[in-house]
Amino acid sequence: MTGRIDISAWRGGSLRLRFLLAIVLWVAIGIAGIWFSATRVFTKHIELQYHDELYGHVRELTGLVQVSSDGHLSLSRPLSDPRYLEPMSGFYWQVSVYHGDRLHSASMVHGQLDEDIAHTPEVRHIVENGPSGTAIVYGLTGQTPDGRTIHYVIATDKRYLDEAIAGFTQELTLWLLGLAAMLVGTGLIAIMLVLRPLDRLGASVAALRTGNREPLSGPFPSEIMPLVHDLNAYAADNQAMIERSRVQAGNLAHSLRTPLAVIIDEAEHLAAGQTTRETGLTLLGQSEVMVQQIEYHLARTRSAATARTSIKASLLPDILAPVLNAMRKLHPGKSFELIDRGGVVEAVAVDPVDLSELLSILLDNAGKWSVSRVEIAITAREGTCRITITDDGPGMSPDQIEAAFDIGVRHDLSQPGTGLGLAIARDIAAAYGISLVLTSAEGKGLEADLLLPSA
Ligand SMILES: Nc1ncnc2c1ncn2[C@@H]1O[C@H](COP(=O)(O)OP(=O)(O)O)[C@@H](O)[C@H]1O
Ligand SMILES: [Mg+2]
Known part of the structure; x- marks a missing residue:
């Protein structure tokens, strides 16, 4: 532990979280500053006012x-504040003459105030224990006609001051908490508004990735517009490049077909000869592999998924009808x-x-190996469409099923074929996230199960 904050963790993360933390920090600092300075100012202000009032009481x-010539004390009238009359109200006064009379307020039912607090002709105050708790005590001295010292002392419970300050602080805290919640709330709305274009951009880019070739459109804020233009330009360049490669791959495959046909023809001649039979057969075997590869890659260049061009959704009935017609003619x-x-559906x-x-x-395979019947079952469920093609042929063992997806693998040579069908089917399924599972129950033919995403 070094105690230092690891900033690298912040490089990734979420923009929303960063904004939120910045707002919370900003609001917390602001609100704490206001709270601190407001309570300070209020406390100072109310203390001054309180002291002013009590100075007045001392003066009164x-x-x-009144001091008689023989040193006796009396009050010409009670103090104007009635709290000095209420028993144990927290407001007390006391006047005493050194070695003489002592008067005190009616409120001071028991106890007495420390007369030593009054020791100068100037008013002084200290905080001390009073008759009913901690008190602020004021005192000053005077003189009797015969030269003895009079101590004037007034004490008020400090809790009055504390309660006023605590009441204000509590109310202020509640108000400021409300204000903080409102500021964070408006901050959240601001974050949502600011980041919404980024969400829209994300959705548009995702649509672009899944094959929507339309450029990113719609009004975006001026700060994001350059990025949108760049992305569109990049997507267009990418598309053009893929298109070119596709054409080139197709051209290459086509251009190889004719020379390959000539080679196969020559190889067949060689295979027919006595002495050249071995060489001929080897050449024929290798040529067959080459034909398979060419056909496979030509099929792949035809696929919209591999090229990611103009992918449109398909309406299942529209696709199935012509395919089934063709299959019925073919088988x-x-x-x-x-x-x-x-x-x-x-x-x-x-x-x-x-x-x-x-x-x-899948239907051609089912048609080729079935005895008499092929079943195509369609089940639509929210978000997906399941197509199950079942035939009543010999089926395959689990090992055969696994191998059947490889290029050129054919388990049963009694039927015509290239061994490319399932390899291409696997590629198409992978490109669209389609689940393609072959299962075969003993003596029950093959079941091909497709799970397609709904558009
Ligand atoms: N419905 C099926 N029933 C039995 N075997 C099958 C079925 N479908 C495919 N196969 C086996 O898997 C192999 C590979 O199939 P595929 O790749 O379509 O090639 P092809 O149809 O050209 O032979 C087939 O040769 C066959 O042995
Ligand atoms: Mg096939």
């Missing part, structure tokens, strides 16, 4: 006391049955071209 007392003698398991967040391809791959 000295004016009212005559097999029935393709659509079962609606309830829920409104809404649009799904997958590009129509990719969704058609994905469904075609």
Whole structure:
């Protein structure tokens, strides 16, 4: 522990939190400053006023006391403040002559005041124990005609002063707490208003990432506008680059097809010859791998998801109808049955071209390996749409299922194919966050389960 605040932890974090902490700190310092100075000023002011009042009482007392020629004391009338008459009210006076008379207020039912406090002709005050608690005691001295000292003492309980100060402090504290809550509240509203454009920007960028190619639009504050322009320019550049690479990859794959066809043709000649048979077969095997790779990558360049261009939502019925028609033609003698398991089938967040391809791959496999029947069940639930394609063919073992997703893997060569279907299906599913699970119950054919996000 060094006791130093680690500023690096603040580099990340949330802007809202930073603003909030700044506001809370600012309000706390401000309010504490006001509280401190206001209580100080009030205390000073009320103390002065209190002392002024009691000075007046002392002066009044000295004016009212009459001393006879033989040193006896009397009061011409009671003090004007009635609290000196009320028993133990906290307001007391006492006048005494050295070795002589002693008078005191009616309020002082018992006890007496320390006459030594009055020791100069000037009024002096100290805080001392009084008849009913801590008191502020005032005193001054005078002279009898025969030269003896008179002690005038007045005492008032300090609690009157303390109560006034405590009452003010309590009220002030409540008011200031209310003010602090209001300031923090308006601060929170300000934070929300200031950061709202950033939230909107975040949502627009997220939409851009999920395939909405529209540039970021809408009015943004002038401070954020340069960032929006830069992001739009960056997205456009990126898009153009992807588009170019896609075309180039497609061109490359196409340009390889013809020379490859010639090589395969020559390899077949070699394979037919007695002495060159081995070489021919090796060349044919390798060429087949090359054909598979080319077809796979061509399929990938067709996908909107890999290119992230103009991804639109698909309406499931619109996509399924033509795919099923094509499947029925491709696999005559097999029935393709659509079962609606309830829920409104809404649009799904997958590009129509990719969704058609994905469904075609799975339905074509089901058609190829089924005995007579393929079932397509659709269940819509909030936020997702489940499509389950089940056939009544031989199915696959768990190991076969795992391997079937690799490029070029084919377990059953009795049916035509390239071994690319499931590899492409896996890529499309991954690009859209679609869950694609194949399961196979013993003797019950294969079940392909798709979980699509709704648009
Ligand atoms: N519905 C199915 N029933 C049984 N086997 C299947 C099924 N679907 C796929 N397979 C197996 O998985 C392999 C890979 O499938 P796929 O990648 O689509 O290639 P292709 O269809 O070109 O053979 C197939 O060759 C087949 O052995
Ligand atoms: Mg296939």
